[in-house]
Structures are given as C-alpha cells and as structure tokens.
Amino acid sequence: MPAKVTATFIRPQVVDALRLAQAPKVVPIIQLPVERNLILAFRPGWQSLEDWQKLAYHVTDIDPRIEAFVVHADMRGSYTRKKAAERPTLCFCSGRLGRFRPLRGKIYNGRQIPKLQQLEMMAAKGVSVPKTALLTPELKLDPAEWGEFVIVKPTDLMTSSYGHGINLMRTERVRYKAPEEYPEGHPGRRGPMVVQQFINTGERISLYRVLTLFGAPLYSQLMRSAEKRVDLTADDETIESAVVATQALEIEKDFVIEPDVIALAKAADAAIPDVPQKGIDIIRDANTGKIYVLEVNPGGNTWHFSSRYLEEIRASNGPEFEKRRRDQFDAFRTAAKALVAKTNAEAE
8 A cells, every 4th residue: 555645745836736736627717807887777667676777687697897786766865976076977767867866977877759750750760650630720641642541640648658639530521629628537638649650560559679778679579459450441430439459459479570660660770879778669550561660669667578657568478478578589698788888888
C-alpha cells in the first residue's frame, strides 16, 4: 500500500494548488459598472406590480449596465427620484404619470389622442387607414366616394371603448344630429360623431389586436364574431340596429402571426413615436385583402396580461390561453429588450 501523503511534507502553497486543481471550476462573474437607469412607473389596475417587477428583472439580466427601478405612477417617491437622478435616466409609464416626476431623464408615457387625430397622424406617414371625417352639418357624403355603407361612431373615449353608439348605415341616410337630438345615454351627447368608410371583413366581423411596446409586438390576436354579420340586403332599421363593434359581441379568438398585419402595426407604432405602448386595432377587407388601422389606443390601459379591464375575460379564457398570450412573442423578455434598447439610446 502506498504511503499516505499529508500536508506536513508539502509546502502550504502547493497544498492550495492541489485543492484548487480538485475544486469545481467556477467562471468568474464580471461586474459591469452601472451606467444608466430605467424607471418603470406602474399604474394599479392597468398592470400588476408583479409584471413590472418581472420587466425590471429581465432588463437588468439583459443589460447589467442598467439599474431598473419600479415606482408607483401616482406617488412622489422622493428616495427613488434622488437615487435615479445620479445617472442618465429613462422613465416609462404605459399611461400618464401622476404625482411621480423623475428629476432627470427622458419620459415616455401614454396619453389620450382623439381618434380622428390618430388617423390623421398615421395617414401623414403613409399608414393605411379608412377614410374618416367628422360628422358636421356641412358634411355631404357621396356613395360613389364613400361606398354604399359607412360606420358612424362616437369620439367620446369612455363610451366608444365598450362599443356604444357604433352603427352601420347606408351612406345616403347619414345626417348630422345636434347633441340634444340623440337619446339619453347616447355618446353623441358627449362629443362629436365621426363617419368612417365601411370595410367589409366578411361574413363575420373580425379584428386584429396587436400590442406593441416601442414598436416591438408583444402579442397578435384575431377576434371574430361568433355569429354572422348583419345581412347587408336587410332593411335600414335592421342594419342600423345591428351590433357591429367587437367589444359588444360574443367573439371567437386566437393568436395569429400574419406578416402584413405585424408590419402594419409596426408602421402605425412608428407614426406616433412619443407614445410607448399601443393596442393597435387592424381590420382586413374580405374582398381585396387590404388591411387598415382603425386606432392605436394610446392611453395605455392595454397591458392585458394583467389589466383589471380584461380580468374577467382572462378568467374565462383559462390559464392555457393566457399562457399563449405571454408566449407568442415571449412578451416579457421582448418588452424588456425594447426597454433596454430605448434606455441605451435615449437616457438623459
């Protein structure tokens, strides 16, 4: 049996060398200096705190040179304001900022933009949108220009979000009404109405919703009405009383990736660059295949991974469906990459 070698006969540095040779190899961690800050301001009810914390984790994992802070959009956060002011900073909030105001840095937050203005901004950048006009006493609609049918819809944001006051009409029957002429509760009493070119999406009313963050798609959903659209040969009363807004219909939905829809969503996002998060609604003409942007929902309450607005619908969808929402484009990691790129490019 060979003699046992002990440390008594070996110099200490040699013993250390042997121990190191036998120890598991550990890759040294290179600690990069923090150079920039990202402030994620969350709005309770519009997204969960946990979602913003996940974004913060992914941001620092992707780029350790960025320190991410999660703050309440409506709290002053004096400590965070001072701490974040030590480096170039970018602040992101899906909606408007409340009482929180960073001491320095670039701010991106959501804001309400009238629908007609949204369409004008996109059209100016060459984005395909339906022909739309404010319904005024002077407006004269020519079916040869507008088509046989138009959609009449409200500009009031609170009611239009639920599909109230959106009607399909024969173009020749559209007339201006003063606010007091509309029945009680009609959104026409709260703001002007607009007329929009009718895009026939086929037997079933259909709509794409693409959620973007700084131009990056986070999910793309196609919604179709469970029932067939109203018969366009029906009488005027039947057509005008039909529900035509997807928000007010029972719908079938799925997640789809259609390249032309994604490309149009990115173009719509780029047309209004100061708004970071958008829920972009797109429709496809069943006859021509052409696609149009209806609106971009720039106010910010579109983070439907955890928004209170969609809470009941998410519950009815079930966990597997909602997992597909998150996984379609690896939403949280993709959002974090977009935030990292914007922070590195524009933090001040």
